[in-house]
Amino acid sequence: MHHGKYRFIVGFLTVPLGLYALFVVWPFIQSIYYSFTDWSGLSPEFKMVGFDNYTRLVHDDIFWKSLWHSLLFALVLPPVTIGLALFLAFMINVGGRRRKGGPVISGVRGSSFYKIVYFFPQVLSIAIVALLFAFAYNPDSGAINSLLRGVGLGSVQPLWLGDPGLALWCVMAVLVWSTVGFFVVLFSAGMASIPADLYEAALLDGASRATTFFRITLPLLWDTVQSGWVYMGILALGAESFAVVQIMTTGPGGPDYSTTVMVLYVYQKAFRDGQAAYATTIGVALLVVTLLFAAVVMRLGRRERLEY
Amino acid sequence: METTETPAPIPSEPHVTVGKADAPVDGPPRGKREGTVLNVFSHGMLILWAFMVVMPLLWAVMTSFKDDRSIFDSPWSLPDKLHFENWARAWTDANMSDYFLNTVLVVGGSLIGTLVLGSMAAYVLARFDFPGNRFIYYLFIGGMSFPIMLALVPLFYVVNNMGLLNTIHGLILVYIAYSLPFTVFFLTAFFRSLPASVAEAAFVDGASHSRTFFQIMLPMAKPGLISVGIFNFLGQWNQYMLPTVLNTDPDKRVLTQGLVQLAASQGYKGDWSGLFAGLVMAMLPVLAAYIVFQRQVVQGLTAGALK
DSSP: OHHHHHHHHHHHHHHHHHHHIIIHHHHHHHHHHHTTBBSSSSSSOOOTTTTTTHHHHHOHHHHHHHHHHHHHHHHHHHHHHHHHHHHHHHHHHHSOOOOSSOOOOOHHHHHHHHHHTTTHHHHHHHHHHHHHHHHOTTTTTTTHHHHHHHTTTTTTOOOOOGGGGTTHHHHHHHHHHHHHHHHHHHHHHHHHTTTHHHHHHHHHHTTOOHHHIIIIIHHHHHHHHHHHHHHHHHHHTTHHHHHHHHHSSTTTSSGHHHGHHHHHHHHHHHSSOHHHHHHHHHHHHHHHHHHHHHHHHHHHHHHOOOOO | OSSSSSOOOOTTTOOOOOTTTOOOHHHHHHHHHHHHHHHHHOOOHHHHHHHHHHHHHHHHHHHHHSSSHHHHHOOOOSSSSSSHHHHHHHHTTTOOHHEEEEEHHHHHHHHHHHHHHHHHHHHHHHHHTTTTHHHHHHHHHHHHTTTTHHHHHHEEEEEEEEHOOHHHHEEEEHHHHHHEEEEHHHHHHHHHSSOOHHHHHHTTTTHHHHHIIIIIIIIHHHHHHHHHHHHHHHHHHOHHHHHHHHOOGGGGGOOHHHHHHHHHHHHOOOOHHHHHHHHHHHHHHHHHHHHHTTHHHHHHHHHHHHH
């Protein structure tokens, strides 16, 4: 029987583990190795060059630009998105009119409708969202500028994605738009499970709604907020920011590299410029930034766990 | 707690005595007003955001029915008539039908593969004790937090060396591999939560391990499989980065890729209405799937961030 058990385990694990090792784990390990070579990716030959790629990285202005933009993504997007989502979720769950005989706090009418609608962008491909907003941002015939003209602000016609100072923020706004709904639903689920008597007690003691939010809701939701924060940061550093920047901004990451983020730079170095080894070096830097970000958020966010 | 008349929160008077039935506080009117102000404010903000979410989508649908001239001249006006020919043109001339078919093939194959392989691995990891169990589990879930882009460069050459570049089955295998971390994570937790007694009974009755798995455990795991299946459906249907790197053959493009390429090339051809029709076509299946399976989608998506 023991024999049968191990044969079964091996039989069931081999294929999934094999696929995963071959296409995910092995490339990860390889990329760190390749970052110490001068591999172009075009020919099979390469030699070890030690830390040359890393030295080059330090002197690469565009790398620093992309790092800065990625950091901006990771530092600005989570608080904005999560703050907005917390606000909306609080409104959904606490903002309801008090009905006679009803509980002291209640959700707004149609709360499930809001949750369903807010989630729409989350199920759409980020590529489609990016395309859609690329049209909306078009300075001449885009929806946003013509809306501005329509309400009498014809003199305000920003270039949006064409303006080096604005492009990055435009791209970030799209990521906020597409992810807020997810967090609203996530936080709503958390808020709904907070017992109503806690609010009742606080309100009886004269606490305002804002106080109840900061003293009751937020502390009890803290674990969820924190993991949401990490999740959003990883997302902002990774695949999602690649799609929005690559699709929405033109050329090499916006006017004058104004929107280049690290993932995009990895992609360009590897698949456009034929510098696979250097690309993996930027990738390693991205990995370090991601891990540091997660570690810092977990560390700063550490609090005593509240039970209820 | 069932109170009929709960006193209103009055910030300036912190210690309002809790009103018994015979001692009504002047709460109700002020309470009502306070609740109403908040209620109006909440609804206002909530409607504003709902508007901001729905507007771009409605705008896209509306634009897909307009002719090219009015798209540029008056982006916000309603279409003069419903130009269904945009949709027909997108479907046939702009190859949307091909992209659609490719996407269905890739997602269909990877979804089945992900669920079968993911549940096999998760089952073994959840219910059997063997050396290396923990290590393999963490190896799998570690994949959830690493930036994919780092692996993508060597992955390109792994796939290339195996002769799988620009093939549908190659893309399927890679999709499965990258879907396994979350799937294994989710299903391991799920299999752990299932009662052990049923499987044990089956095993005592002489069923083999694999028979127990396929005939007893898998049917029991159906709710979990549905949740994680929808999650993977959305993720794989929406995948953009993997096909962009691993699938550069124009005939093999998936929807997201095809649309982005189309947007780049339509800039020259000027068929914006066709492009919008394609865009809306690509949005509809996922929105429909979401509305139908709303509860499971939310469950599947939020499970990852909550743990």
